[in-house]
Amino acid sequence: MKSNKSISLNLKTLIYLLVFSITILIFLAFSFNLFFKVSYEHHQEKKIKTLATSLIDYSHLEIITKLEQIVFENSVCANYVTSTATYRYNTLMVGCNLNQNSQIYELENTMIKSSKAINYIKLVDDTNNSKALLSGIKVANGYIFLYSPLEDVNSTSLFNGSLIFLTIGFIIISCLVSYFLSFKITKPITNITKQAKSLGEGKYNLELPSSGIKEIDELSNTLKHVGTDLSKIDELRRDLMANVSHDLKTPLTMIKAYAEMIKDISYKDKDKMTKDLDVIISETDRLTILVNDILELSKMQNEASKLKLEKFDLVELIQEIITKYEILKITENYQFILDLPSKALIKADKNKLAQVIYNLINNAINYTGDDKLVYVTLKKTKKEYILSIKDTGKGIDKEEIPYIWDKYYKKSKKHQRNVISTGLGLSIVKEILTKHHFDYGVESQKNKGTTFYFKIKI
Numbered sequence: 001m002k003s004n005k006s007i008s009l010n011l012k013t014l015i016y017l018l019v020f021s022i023t024i025l026i027f028l029a030f031s032f033n034l035f036f037k038v039s040y041e042h043h044q045e046k047k048i049k050t051l052a053t054s055l056i057d058y059s060h061l062e063i064i065t066k067l068e069q070i071v072f073e074n075s076v077c078a079n080y081v082t083s084t085a086t087y088r089y090n091t092l093m094v095g096c097n098l099n100q101n102s103q104i105y106e107l108e109n110t111m112i113k114s115s116k117a118i119n120y121i122k123l124v125d126d127t128n129n130s131k132a133l134l135s136g137i138k139v140a141n142g143y144i145f146l147y148s149p150l151e152d153v154n155s156t157s158l159f160n161g162s163l164i165f166l167t168i169g170f171i172i173i174s175c176l177v178s179y180f181l182s183f184k185i186t187k188p189i190t191n192i193t194k195q196a197k198s199l200g201e202g203k204y205n206l207e208l209p210s211s212g213i214k215e216i217d218e219l220s221n222t223l224k225h226v227g228t229d230l231s232k233i234d235e236l237r238r239d240l241m242a243n244v245s246h247d248l249k250t251p252l253t254m255i256k257a258y259a260e261m262i263k264d265i266s267y268k269d270k271d272k273m274t275k276d277l278d279v280i281i282s283e284t285d286r287l288t289i290l291v292n293d294i295l296e297l298s299k300m301q302n303e304a305s306k307l308k309l310e311k312f313d314l315v316e317l318i319q320e321i322i323t324k325y326e327i328l329k330i331t332e333n334y335q336f337i338l339d340l341p342s343k344a345l346i347k348a349d350k351n352k353l354a355q356v357i358y359n360l361i362n363n364a365i366n367y368t369g370d371d372k373l374v375y376v377t378l379k380k381t382k383k384e385y386i387l388s389i390k391d392t393g394k395g396i397d398k399e400e401i402p403y404i405w406d407k408y409y410k411k412s413k414k415h416q417r418n419v420i421s422t423g424l425g426l427s428i429v430k431e432i433l434t435k436h437h438f439d440y441g442v443e444s445q446k447n448k449g450t451t452f453y454f455k456i457k458i
Helices: 009-055 058-074 102-115 153-199 214-264 270-301 315-323 326-332 349-365 425-436
Strands: 077-082 088-089 119-125 130-139 142-149 309-313 335-339 343-351 373-380 384-391 440-445 451-456
Touching: 009 058, 009 119, 009 130, 009 142, 009 153, 058 077, 058 088, 077 102, 102 119, 102 130, 102 142, 102 214, 153 214, 270 326, 309 315, 315 335, 315 349, 315 373, 315 384, 343 349, 343 425, 349 373, 349 384, 349 425, 349 451, 425 440, 425 451
Parallel strands: 335 373
Antiparallel strands: 077 088, 077 142, 119 130, 130 142, 309 343, 373 384, 384 451, 440 451
């Protein structure tokens, strides 16, 4: 098995910065050896040509008096050749071969015979691995020959010797700078890591100060949002467990109580036993609805439940559903006010849309006013059908409306009717309508009732 050895971000950043610094130093050293001589040669050529151009108009007296100073200041050596004498300047300069090479005399003669006012010849000595530029300038009383080495041997050696000490110093400075930068960069990230670990411990209130680095601040803000969302999810989880436990406990308690009553008391009285069994069956149905709602919501949220789209008449579906509430009309005097067209052909998942209508009607029954009225209206526009289900209850507070679609969210006030409810109805409605891409919403007025609606495109 491969061992996963990891190092801290701080150390890794430090190593990367050091490697980068050393790489730059190596590159500079090679670049010097490669480009310095070329650059120096170009500089010397430019300097000697400028100097030659300036000497061409000098008189004999000016050359005699000024040439020594000129060649010394420009680090060149020179011969001033007239018909009567030869004047030598700075010939003891290191690198000057003006009077030590027979080739020089030949080149001087060649340049004297040339008709040009200024001539330049580059000299290459393979023996000494050196280069020089020889310039011949025709002046009034003769010729000036300037000799300029194209390699500053002393400077190059000095630089190469100093480069070692510069490298050591630069590495030390790089270590210090790299450590500071790595600490500066990694400190906020390390802080984020510690805070992220605290999320796993259930500490959702994160304290992440601004680092001044855009990407890290964005990560901090994202982590804060995650903490806030996890806090809400944890609260919903606790509420869900409490509500599920309560909804399971109540029917189970009833089932056990009535079963014991049948066993001990009502088994002798057939009518009483039948009523007790009806209660057990009713509570079993309550458990079945709860479990089915939880499973249905879980399947839809995990995308395990796929839509089976088909064409059908929505009006016919609504009428079929309403007929199943006849028992409430008879026993509890509920009234269902329908406002429907003769026909409304749509394409959707019929079973799931029926579940939406059931849940919305159950919700309306649960919260409607003392008049026990439930309004079911289907309107047609040019582009869509709008199905709305309205109750006449006390309405929903504005601050509660954004949360009514959450799992197990219930108003603080108890239901007006004793209707079976799991607290998951509107969550299921939301999931089904979202899967269909149907727009949906709710409108509510205090003490005037609440209307839930959704829109189906034609």
